[in-house]
Amino acid sequence: MSAAQVVREFFEKVRSGKELEAVHGVMAECVLAHQVQSEKEVTVERSPADYAAxxxxxxxxYGEFTLTVEQFLVQDDQVYVRWKQVGNHLGEIDxxxxxxxxxxxxxxxVYRVEAGKIVEYWIQIDREGIRAQLEQNAKL
Structure with missing residues (x-):
């Protein structure tokens, strides 16, 4: 499977929550997840089971959420994806x-694929946008 096919399957089945058991087919046993948290870069190791959880x-x-891929770019073994997730605030956030x-x-x-599985990714989430929505919703 190409890098594009792996990441597309990951989004369609796993990240969407539709077929979580497919996680083992698209993620390596140890995935390096590079994240930005409060403007600090943090790397955590994720297993397929961790990601499904x-x-x-x-x-x-978020309850039943929709996930829309808005941009999908491929360069060799790396795939860039920008998405929008829309749900309802049903559980505690921060x-x-x-x-x-x-x-x-x-x-x-950006997801890096090796031997047909995601082995590493670099993610950024608009946490400030989420915070502003939570603040606004609490006022309504």
């Missing part, structure tokens, strides 16, 4: 109690 947690927080109101997450990542 992460998506389950998102489903508890200490903010659920409001049930719509919430949108905009994010992007």
């Amino acid at each position: 992460h998506v389950r947690e998102m489903m508890q927080i 200490g903010v109690v659920p409001t049930g109101k719509p919430i949108v997450e905009i994010a992007s990542a």
Whole structure:
């Protein structure tokens, strides 16, 4: 499978929450996840099971969410994806109690694929945008 096919399957089945068991077919046993948290770069190791648990947690927080890939670019073994996730605030986020109101997450990542599996990714999420939505929803 090409890098594009692996990442497309990852989004369609795993990241969307539709077929979490497919995670083992698209992610290596140890994936380096480079993240930006409070303007600090952090790298964590994720296993397929960890990632599936992460998506389950998102489903508890956002409920049934839609995931729309807005940009998909491929260069050799790397795939850039920008997406929009829309759900409802059903679980606690950063200490903010659920409001049930719509919430949108905009994010992007570059995935590196090796031997047909994701082995590394660099992700950025508009956390400030989420915070502003939570603040606005709490006022309504």
